[in-house]
Amino acid sequence: QVQLVESGGGLVQPGGSLRLSCAASGLTLDYYAIGWFRQAPGKEREGVSCISSSAGITYYVDSVKGRFTISRDNAKNTVYLQMNSLKPEDTAVYYCAADPWCRIHSPQLMDYWGKGTLVTVSS
Secondary structure (H helix, E strand, O other): OOEEEEEOOEEEOOOOOEEEEEEEEOOOOOOOEEEEEEEOOOOOOEEEEEEOOOOOOEEEOHHHOOOEEEEEEOOOOEEEEEEOOOOHHHOEEEEEEEEOOOOOOOHHHOOEEOOOEEEEEOO
């Protein structure tokens, strides 16, 4: 049974940093891409970043480029999202999802989802 468990969310001031973790079980990162998505209140779920299987190619949406970094630890079967220079507009529930392909612009096609972790950026 595939499980994805996010952690690391919380309340942070603008300009601050958080590191999210996505711990995967029931699948291996060698064969699955992991994407980070977010959903703010009243808005649709949107892609944030993705790291591909095997080659580990990374993708980012324009709004987070230069501020967020995705990485993975295959030994721990865990993917991380380091978020720096956070802005109030980054406030959302952040989800990780798994699929053989990075479908950063098509979240509805991702196979497996975690339950999310809330990130609140506020002074």
